[in-house]
Amino acid sequence: MRSVELIVHKEVGQARIGEIIDSINKLQFGTGYLVPYIRGAEDIEVALFNPDVFVDGQPVEICGFAAASILNKAIVLEERLKEDQYALTFLDFTHNHPMLMSFPPEVIWTGRERGLNHWEKSLRRFIQFSSPGFSEKEIDQLCGCIINAAAQYKMTYGFWSYIVNNSFKGERLSKLLMEWVITTATKMRCKYLSGLNPIINAKTPGSVVLNHRVNLAYAALVRDMEDAGLETPQYFYTIQLHSNMVQPDDWTNLLSEVVGYCRSALETTDMFSGIHIMVRNLENISKVVGRVRTMLKLFEELNRIGYEYKLPVWWSNFGLIGLAVLDEGGDFASFTPNMAIKDIITEAGPVEKDHQFGKVLNIHAKELWERKQTRKSRNRGYNLPKLNHFNTRNIPDDLELESPPLYRRMFSKPYNIAAMNELSLMWRENIENGEIRPGRHYLRDFSPPFNVWGLDL
Amino acid sequence: MDTLKNITVEDLLGGKDVFDDSEAKGIHGTKSWVLTILRQNPDGVTAKMVAEIVGISERRAREILEELVTKREAYSRKVQNIKLYYPNGKLIHKYLQESREFGNQIFRLSFHEGKRGPILQIQERKFSLLEGEKVEGSIFVELENIEGLVNFIREMYERFRMFKEEEVS
Numbered sequence: 001m002r003s004v005e006l007i008v009h010k011e012v013g014q015a016r017i018g019e020i021i022d023s024i025n026k027l028q029f030g031t032g033y034l035v036p037y038i039r040g041a042e043d044i045e046v047a048l049f050n051p052d053v054f055v056d057g058q059p060v061e062i063c064g065f066a067a068a069s070i071l072n073k074a075i076v077l078e079e080r081l082k083e084d085q086y087a088l089t090f091l092d093f094t095h096n097h098p099m100l101m102s103f104p105p106e107v108i109w110t111g112r113e114r115g116l117n118h119w120e121k122s123l124r125r126f127i128q129f130s131s132p133g134f135s136e137k138e139i140d141q142l143c144g145c146i147i148n149a150a151a152q153y154k155m156t157y158g159f160w161s162y163i164v165n166n167s168f169k170g171e172r173l174s175k176l177l178m179e180w181v182i183t184t185a186t187k188m189r190c191k192y193l194s195g196l197n198p199i200i201n202a203k204t205p206g207s208v209v210l211n212h213r214v215n216l217a218y219a220a221l222v223r224d225m226e227d228a229g230l231e232t233p234q235y236f237y238t239i240q241l242h243s244n245m246v247q248p249d250d251w252t253n254l255l256s257e258v259v260g261y262c263r264s265a266l267e268t269t270d271m272f273s274g275i276h277i278m279v280r281n282l283e284n285i286s287k288v289v290g291r292v293r294t295m296l297k298l299f300e301e302l303n304r305i306g307y308e309y310k311l312p313v314w315w316s317n318f319g320l321i322g323l324a325v326l327d328e329g330g331d332f333a334s335f336t337p338n339m340a341i342k343d344i345i346t347e348a349g350p351v352e353k354d355h356q357f358g359k360v361l362n363i364h365a366k367e368l369w370e371r372k373q374t375r376k377s378r379n380r381g382y383n384l385p386k387l388n389h390f391n392t393r394n395i396p397d398d399l400e401l402e403s404p405p406l407y408r409r410m411f412s413k414p415y416n417i418a419a420m421n422e423l424s425l426m427w428r429e430n431i432e433n434g435e436i437r438p439g440r441h442y443l444r445d446f447s448p449p450f451n452v453w454g455l456d457l
Numbered sequence: 458m459d460t461l462k463n464i465t466v467e468d469l470l471g472g473k474d475v476f477d478d479s480e481a482k483g484i485h486g487t488k489s490w491v492l493t494i495l496r497q498n499p500d501g502v503t504a505k506m507v508a509e510i511v512g513i514s515e516r517r518a519r520e521i522l523e524e525l526v527t528k529r530e531a532y533s534r535k536v537q538n539i540k541l542y543y544p545n546g547k548l549i550h551k552y553l554q555e556s557r558e559f560g561n562q563i564f565r566l567s568f569h570e571g572k573r574g575p576i577l578q579i580q581e582r583k584f585s586l587l588e589g590e591k592v593e594g595s596i597f598v599e600l601e602n603i604e605g606l607v608n609f610i611r612e613m614y615e616r617f618r619m620f621k622e623e624e625v626s
Contacts (some may be wrong), residue, residue, distance in 0.1 A: 178470070
């Protein structure tokens with residue numbers, strides 16, 4: 001049963017500001033925001049110790065593959081968080097911020113070790129709740145089956161054929177996996193869910209239909225559980241695109257199919273509460289203007305569907321490009337606190353110490369600064385800007401400048417979240433004032449690769 | 458891989474009936490299916506019966522039934538050494554079920570079809586980082602007693618307040 005309704009208060013061009021009314025969860029929150037994406041343990045630590053860098057009540061996206069790491073970190077920090085008058089416990093955080101759980105496609109598609117390790121931990125942690133009655137040995141076997149299949153069938157759809165055609169103790173692996181996805185989201189107190197779905201790849205046209213059916217299957221499972229009175233999150237129609245789906249100035253038949261299936265799903269059922277989209281390799285797409293134009297059309301097409309059916313459209317892991325998303329009518333665009341637009345779960349970080357510090361957003365200079373720039377500017381007394389809406393520190397201390405984890409946890413990530421929220425609030429003010437496409441206008445003179453999203457080159 | 462087009466929703470979930478895009482007939486999650494079977498059999502079911510219908514092991518069926526007992530969705534009784542599970546009423550409509558959080562306490566209220574008419578179930582739940590949201594306990598109130606119970610709670614609350622005021626003075 002659809003419980004979510006999008007009410008639009010203000011429209012300027014394609015852009016819209018409004019609110020979500022969620023009658024089942026008794027929630028009401030604004031749309032037209034850049035929202036943080038919690039990728040793992042470090043991000044949740046930053047979020048819990050720095051609640052003041054968030055907009056009150058703003059939704060947050062969280063990575064389902066890293067669910068166990070996130071929860072373990074929350075457990076370890078629980079006592080310290082309770083003692084810290086400025087911090088929030090995980091439970092309090094979920095009260096303040098409705099969460100959407102998503103499953104980035106690269107984990108299955110690339111089968112990289114780090115992603116699979118995270119996934120295996122989360123599978124073991126939550127499968128006892130989604131599939132009670134399996135012994136420890138059986139749980140080991142079941143997790144082994146799923147993880148080995150993902151490791152074995154890289155860059156193909158073999159994983160999906162495998163889980164559809166194989167069973168464990170009489171139950172189809174695909175069903176056990178989908179029940180795990182739904183239960184993990186529920187146990188993590190996520191109100192909304194985007195599925196663990198196959199990536200859509202131009203080289204495999206059948207992946208469009210497969211993804212659509214996986215969406216229908218999730219929705220059917222959620223409805224069945226809801227009907228029985230069991231707790232479930234609200235499910236979003238999920239679209240995860242391989243970058244080869246985005247060709248320069250070419251609106252392909254496959255893209256039309258993706259949009260068409262999404263529309264038909266929303267038109268024929270009330271089982272979806274929104275649309276959630278993720279696109280891999282945005283950095284590469286940003287290098288070709290024609291591909292950016294194709295993406296802008298995709299924004300327009302999918303956002304229009306959300307608008308017609310009064311449902312939110314959520315663009316995942318778009319970083320600063322989220323400003324262009326909002327201009328074209330998106331309701332939410334998530335960003336990671338490290339400001340990257342790469343895969344959510346990548347292999348271990350860079351070996352070079354300088355790169356381990358990550359980047360920090362300077363919203364005035366319109367640049368992403370590395371540590372050496374932050375240090376240089378500090379020495380010259382020209383610091384990162386102070387933010388109007390958030391009272392966060394804009395200068396790292398000596399200790400932070402020497403330690404990558406400290407720098408990220410104590411300085412760059414909290415600052416980045418605050419700076420992105422500042423941009424989000426500025427965008428909203430501009431829209432309230434009737435300005436057309438303020439996000440793309442802002443990006444026009446940002447440092448590459450983001451400037452191209454302003455177009456008019 | 459054109460064969461991907463042939464993977465249907467039934468293939469993914471193992472539903473037995475025809476599925477079209479608007480109706481999810483015959484599609485069941487394992488837990489909800491067990492709960493449905495339980496509710497369709499007010500005279501009781503055994504773990505073995507459930508296992509055969511759903512196509513899962515008896516141990517798994519028993520674990521799910523026990524979980525439903527913990528959640529107060531069901532209760533069990535031993536009849537001549539056989540453990541039978543009975544439904545604690547059937548949810549009348551999903552619209553008639555809602556949870557609210559009061560600080561750390563979560564209450565879920567839902568209306569069920571009882572043996573003698575509609576009953577209100579009040580569940581107390583708690584969230585823990587280790588186990589997620591978990592049912593702590595629940596009570597059932599017959600429809601005609603709801604107002605009386607609410608007044609009783611108010612009366613006791615008032616008495617408590619007066620007691621506290623007197624204590625202070």
